[in-house]
Amino acid sequence: MRGVNKVILVGSLGADPIMKHFPNGSQYAQFSIATSERWQDQRSGEWRENTEWHRIVAHGRLGEIAVQYLKKGAKVYIEGSLHTRKWTDEKRVERYLTEVKAIQLQMLDTQPIANPI
Numbered sequence: 001m002r003g004v005n006k007v008i009l010v011g012s013l014g015a016d017p018i019m020k021h022f023p024n025g026s027q028y029a030q031f032s033i034a035t036s037e038r039w040q041d042q043r044s045g046e047w048r049e050n051t052e053w054h055r056i057v058a059h060g061r062l063g064e065i066a067v068q069y070l071k072k073g074a075k076v077y078i079e080g081s082l083h084t085r086k087w088t089d090e091k092r093v094e095r096y097l098t099e100v101k102a103i104q105l106q107m108l109d110t111q112p113i114a115n116p117i
Contacts (some may be wrong), residue, residue: 005081007100009054010108011073013037017058017066027104029063031056033076056080062105069107079104 005074011033080102
């Protein structure tokens, strides 16, 4: 049986995307989006909110589009898959980082991307 590794997120960018480069010359965009859920506490009746931050990477042309058009606060739909990287830092501590490798990106804001001249 094959597994399924699919992530769908709708959230807001915490900062402008930044372009990073691999040693082989290829590039990718990196940014984070926040997703929030809101619920009413059963005991107190108070409204609660929890925000999760998701690290996104977009390779190639998709990364170029993200850097060119996405800005802090933009609402975005991301579809992709989870990937975890592992490395050993300078203190010989094993570190892990889980990120979403985007395969589809859709801007959800209603305002135009660029101002007309």
